Amino acid sequence: MSPRVVIIGGGPGGYEAALVAVKAGAEVTLVERHGLGGNAVLTDVVPSKTVIATAEWLTIAGRASELGIRRSDGGEIAHALSVDLGEVNARVKRLVAKQSGDIADRLERNGITVLAGEARLDGPQRVMVGDAVLEADVVLLAVGARPRIVPGCEPDGERILTWTQLYDLTELPEHLIVVGSGVTGAEFAGAYRLLGAEVTLVASGDRVLSREDPDASAHLTEVFKERGMHLVGGRASAVERAGDGVRVTLEDGTVLEGSHCLMAVGSVPNTEGLGLEEAGVELDERGLIRVDKVSRTTARGIYAAGDCTGVLPLASVAATQGRIAMAHALGDAVTPIDLKLVASNVFTVPEIASVGLSEAELEARGLFYEVSRLDLARNPRAKMLGIDEGFVKIFGHTVTGQVFGAVLVGARAGEHIFPLSLAVAKHLTVDDVAGAFTVYPSLSGTVSEAARRLHGMGAART
Template sequence: MTHVVIIGGGPGGYEAALVAARLGAQVTVVERDGLGGSTVLTDCVPSKTLIATSDLLTEVESSAELGVEVPRDVRADLAAVNDRVMKLALAQSADIAGRLEREGIEFVKGSARLVSAGSVEVDGRTIQADAVLVATGAHPRVSPDALPDGERILTWEQVYALREIPDHMIVVGSGVTGAEFASAYNGLDARVTLVSSRDRVLPGEDEDAAELIEDVFTERGMTVMGQSRMASVRRDGDQVVVTLTDGREVDGSHCLLALGSIPNTADLGLEEAGVVLDENGFVRVDRVSRTSVPGIYAAGDCTGVLMLASVAAQQGRIAMAHLLGDAVHPLDLQKVSSNIFTSPEIATVGLSQRKIDEAGLHVDVVMLPLATNARAKMQGVRHGFVKLFSRRGMGVVVGGVVVGPRASELIHAVSLAVSASLTVDQVADAFTVYPSLSGSVAEAARSLHPR
């Protein structure tokens, strides 16, 4: 029986463990913080739980448009919200522990260090292995000029200790994490300033989607400071002061740092074992999750391939399938779907406009505003669109963007089309419910019928 040791109990680790066990391997998972990793305990699950409350309040604010009167002083109890956040995170972690136990997977709580491809040391105990999967994740990047104190200057892992809604939350960083938290606290009725070093929020995302979300942010009272790079953040009593590189200062009650992530690869013995890291400390892997050392695989945020829980899980599954001789489909980043949980949400899959332009592909594109959709009108939805990309002359769907409420659900139809290389006619011919927001996906496909 093959013995696999998995270092890290996040999505890349526990999903790999389940696959390995089902394929007949003996599996040991080593995790120092708790099963589910940062995804479940401090990152994805907590943040999306917080956002769920924010989204509800945002819907309540627009209820008058639907003929519903609600008291003007409806507010969230942030202490209760954050208590619920952490309770749900721990419950999800316990569910994962139960799944692993039912599959006969050994769980060892502790800090692991790689000795070799066949040996892992956990707090002085040596575990022999036939193969090792490294799935140690990443942690928030901080700056020497903006050190978090856990009270007023915060990383995204520390915000759940807050007991009251901030008077003025300054969010530094306008990538996915920054945009999501800025949207969440704006929905919770905090005053929010978003400091962006680029000329627009979400600089790596679809341009139309990013422009729309910035317009929504501004419409809802958020201050968006473009081309404004942080120089430092300091605490001044019950206030924080964010100093920009041009000398301007922004005063607030709290500051959330969303400056990116650093891989958890230090002090693991990786380089001593021969595992190649890139200049930023990420583990280099191929499309089946192999590192430079035979028998050592890696998955998830520690690889920097694409920092999504779904990609981490898929990398872990692929690694175990490759190791244990099952059918393997190498990771294809051109078919990955992702979602940004702002309000409205931004979901994407497949090729983006930027990648299409860089590759010089000939595509047809259509963008339909949700405002023309009958169900959207009924629900009072004003912001959003469906955009599809198809290969010119062939009609094969190669990518798409959905902006709107529950875009994370709506994108699945487009994801299936991209994954299966369906044509726009095949997407359009599939029945949709009337009225429904998904009808706009079919309508967009119908508009791209090859001529």
């Protein structure tokens, strides 16, 4: 008899796990309450990055004149552009529906049963969906997370918004106040400023993207200022409607006024009401599901993946967790997840991509390393494309030359991080990276040159 697998949640952790399980010969049922793709497709990654991609085109148009491209009447192209946010968001919703539909088609082609509805555990091997009872040998929880709501700053869906509600806007906000300067806040603040809105970004830390590489954070902060964004330090204590706008009060008494407010202050896991405690699934103090490196929970036969585990809030990590969980549960060979190998990207303009150990982590561990940093403005391909910002930064072991980590800032940084991600994962040296051919001219040539500069490193530093 084929093992019975029930997956609760249809995001990357859920649908990727389903595909692995059915390939291994399991009978798979996936339960999803909102739509296939989860937050990654429906309300987070796909829609937000689509808006950001639209905004990025405006920066490309802004470089047109220096490349010799003008309108037929001699005017600058950028001066003739405007943004129809209603159409931007309509396109977002079309792409979301298409991506979700593509996932549904793939699951159907692979013989996976998909049920729409709310699911909860009735013990470790039973899942209830309405009145239906699903018996399971293995259960995977991939229930995701939702925007955190701060008391006194509750969204109304019209002027005070979470990031899931932005796509209902039909007109560009006159003045958007973004509370929260982490990844979500920085991405939306940067995008809406490029789209033409006045933007104020409220940062609770000492800098924008305080968890990113300091050089990258400082670079992006300067870019935001040059584009006319207002940066304010502090935390919001209250957000309220004020006529046709909003009023944001900070903890120090500062009052900010704008037309709209985006609350981007983190997320909370969707772990309530699922019968987890009764089934023996342990949660931490934040309501996150405790898992080990192969995604097992504290209950036998129950696994978890994605944002509900708090391991790392990335779609790629959720998908990897789901695949590892099914491989382990169904007896296949498995390699536990190693977060040092995870490549991540902040989709601001310019992008910030990173992989491996950060410089702060290298310092904390007392490892001997050298840094090679090169600005993209030196790159011939960048000159051709009119790109004059960004850099490549590589950390190499002083003795062995092993690539410890890297940071890339620039256009399409998320695409160009891959060779350095491969280097970190396969324990390659800077000479290995430098010795591989790159196309000339290409932006990736700067990666090779930065690695080449670490050949024959001298005195160690810590």
